[in-house]
Amino acid sequence: MKHLKNRNAILTGASRGLGVHIAEALAKEGVNMVLAARSAGKLEKVCEDVRSFGVRAVSIPTDLTDPGQLEALVEKSEEKLGPIDILINNAGVEYSTPFEQFEPEKIRKTVELNLTAPMLLTRSVLPGMLERGSGHIVNMSSLAGKTGFPCETPYAAVKSGLVKFTYSLRVELAGKSVGVSVICPGFVAGDGMYARMEKESGPAPKMLIPTTTEKVADSVIKAIKKGSAERIVNRLPMRPVLILQEMFPGIIPYLHRALGTPEYGRKISERGI
Numbered sequence: 701m702k703h704l705k706n707r708n709a710i711l712t713g714a715s716r717g718l719g720v721h722i723a724e725a726l727a728k729e730g731v732n733m734v735l736a737a738r739s740a741g742k743l744e745k746v747c748e749d750v751r752s753f754g755v756r757a758v759s760i761p762t763d764l765t766d767p768g769q770l771e772a773l774v775e776k777s778e779e780k781l782g783p784i785d786i787l788i789n790n791a792g793v794e795y796s797t798p799f800e801q802f803e804p805e806k807i808r809k810t811v812e813l814n815l816t817a818p819m820l821l822t823r824s825v826l827p828g829m830l831e832r833g834s835g836h837i838v839n840m841s842s843l844a845g846k847t848g849f850p851c852e853t854p855y856a857a858v859k860s861g862l863v864k865f866t867y868s869l870r871v872e873l874a875g876k877s878v879g880v881s882v883i884c885p886g887f888v889a890g891d892g893m894y895a896r897m898e899k900e901s902g903p904a905p906k907m908l909i910p911t912t913t914e915k916v917a918d919s920v921i922k923a924i925k926k927g928s929a930e931r932i933v934n935r936l937p938m939r940p941v942l943i944l945q946e947m948f949p950g951i952i953p954y955l956h957r958a959l960g961t962p963e964y965g966r967k968i969s970e971r972g973i
């Protein structure tokens with residue numbers, strides 16, 4: 701989708717963190733948008749901010765783990781803006797706990813918000829996109845979904861699910877003028893879940909160099925414009941690590957030890973979140 705001006709988007713997870721930066725990047729491209737998350741007040745504030753770029757922005761407070769609210773989101777969005785051209789599945793939650801101590805409810809919530817909700821929202825917008833012969837879906841995964849992350853095992857599992865959901869859908873949609881992309885940031889400094897984690901538990905290991913909110917937002921825009929399959933936002937040292945682990949999965953624990961993730965995983969799990 702080369703031209704984004706006057707397109708209509710739904711962006712989930714838009715009340716704080718990376719969603720706010722993605723909303724601003726979309727607004728700069730002239731995209732009208734529905735912003736969804738649970739916090740009505742914060743969403744409305746983001747709407748006001750992006751309207752200053754001259755786009756239409758509407759907030760629809762939605763708990764994406766509630767099937768009724770999720771189902772209503774696309775319908776309400778189309779009532780407010782018209783046909784949806786772009787869906788950005790950005791809302792997510794992460795919990796850090798050694799797996800044998802994970803509360804079952806937190807495992808369920810991780811799956812519902814990070815994987816079930818993106819699939820159901822995609823299912824809702826896709827028929828219209830196919831009918832119009834145009835559309836793009838962006839799934840916000842993580843490097844955890846490419847290589848795993850100790851003490852965030854359910855999060856890594858669902859983020860990996862989003863990667864394979866994207867790959868499979870791309871095969872189904874080949875030649876149909878509807879694009880699907882997955883974005884895989886590593887740690888992101890400045891705002892969002894890692895920034896909060898850093899305040900509480902200290903910085904990530906030196907090897908895991910954080911990226912910026914601007915680079916993540918820019919990756920989303922580039923993915924839509926170029927029809928990218930996947931965008932790995934934090935490149936070094938992760939690209940060679942990903943190639944190596946694909947060839948020799950047995951070395952993953954050694955690679956992670958070299959990166960310092962087991963120690964950091966334990967540290968962040970001590971926050972009790």
Ligand SMILES: NC(=O)c1ccc[n+]([C@@H]2O[C@H](COP(=O)([O-])OP(=O)(O)OC[C@H]3O[C@@H](n4cnc5c(N)ncnc54)[C@H](OP(=O)(O)O)[C@@H]3O)[C@@H](O)[C@H]2O)c1
Nearest residue numbers: 713715716717718737738739763764791792888892893894
């Ligand atoms: N920040 C990072 O370092 C990083 C790295 C890799 C990938 N990511 C991914 O990037 C995405 C955004 O992360 P972030 O750092 O911006 O996280 P964040 O600051 O925790 O924001 C999460 C967003 O999801 C929304 N949300 C949470 N539960 C929801 C629910 N039940 N229904 C609807 N919305 C809900 C939150 O809004 P409400 O609380 O108002 O509902 C908020 O807008 C996530 O998918 C995350 O996994 C982040």
